[in-house]
């Protein structure tokens with residue numbers, strides 16, 4: 001097992017991993033929308049896609065972006081044996097205040113390398129992150145589900161962990177499994193890794209019995225794993241619209257304002273109005289992400305002040 005380098009405790013202090021073994025828990029959606037909300041508050045954000053699915057592309061509506069290399073630049077930086085190798089290529093300005101390092105199918109080479117035990121990706125990743133993290137207020141890492149080597153690698157380089165979880169029993173298992181991984185990573189690679197907490201994702205307005213039981217479960221677990229105050233409510237129509245159009249919730253909420261003004265003008269002029277409109281629930285969703293961003297900023301900055 002590698003020994004923790006003392007300097008590793010003080011690098012990448014602005015790096016937040018979003019991880020949960022469970023698929024569909026909201027990792028990618030929260031990564032993109034949290035980036036949007038942090039940028040709207042004036043923070044400079046780097047989004048790093050560590051998933052083979054490369055879902056950040058769809059979330060930001062940049063499927064055809066010329067900078068999309070499916071993760072090739074990131075992978076070659078990590079797998080380089082030369083410590084002075086160039087950092088991964090950053091695609092700048094995918095949104096005001098947001099830069100991107102793409103993921104995609106090339107990430108597979110990291111998995112193969114880890115499985116064959118050919119290269120120490122876990123320790124190397126922290127070095128690669130340190131080459132780029134300094135230029136940002138926050139670096140958000142979107143992790144793949146059910147991929148222990150990549151999860152370990154990501155956590156070994158991160159200062160913070162957010163675990164998105166849906167309020168249903170299928171997500172409990174993911175939560176139960178991530179605790180030991182955090183413990184392992186802290187012990188062998190990265191003692192600075194800390195929980196920001198669990199974010200409840202897809203919280204229905206009228207909690208069913210099973211939702212209440214799930215929330216009780218999380219409450220009981222909160223002695224060991226903090227649960228953030230902010231939640232992301234269940235808004236499937238708004239979320240689907242956002243996903244299909246490649247716009248963040250905040251952007252759609254802004255577009256809805258314009259759309260509403262257009263509808264009012266059309267009605268006043270006796271013109272026909274478009275009935276396929278952005279659902280009003282998008283405003284709630286946008287607010288949820290802004291509140292989450294506030295909480296993240298408060299918690300990370302409080303920790304920084306405490307560390308002085």
Ligand SMILES: Nc1ncnc2c1ncn2[C@@H]1O[C@H](COP(=O)(O)OP(=O)(O)OP(=O)(O)O)[C@@H](O)[C@H]1O
Pocket residue numbers: 022023024025026027028029030051053055143144145202232233234235236239240243285
């Ligand atoms: N507020 C919401 N309410 C309900 N469903 C939502 C909401 N926001 C997003 N979704 C839906 O949740 C699904 C899963 O989200 P997402 O892809 O972010 O999860 P993930 O954890 O990244 O999944 P994977 O592990 O496969 O990478 C998406 O299909 C998305 O449309």
Ligand SMILES: [Mg+2]
Pocket residue numbers: 027028029051055142143144
């Ligand atoms: Mg995802």
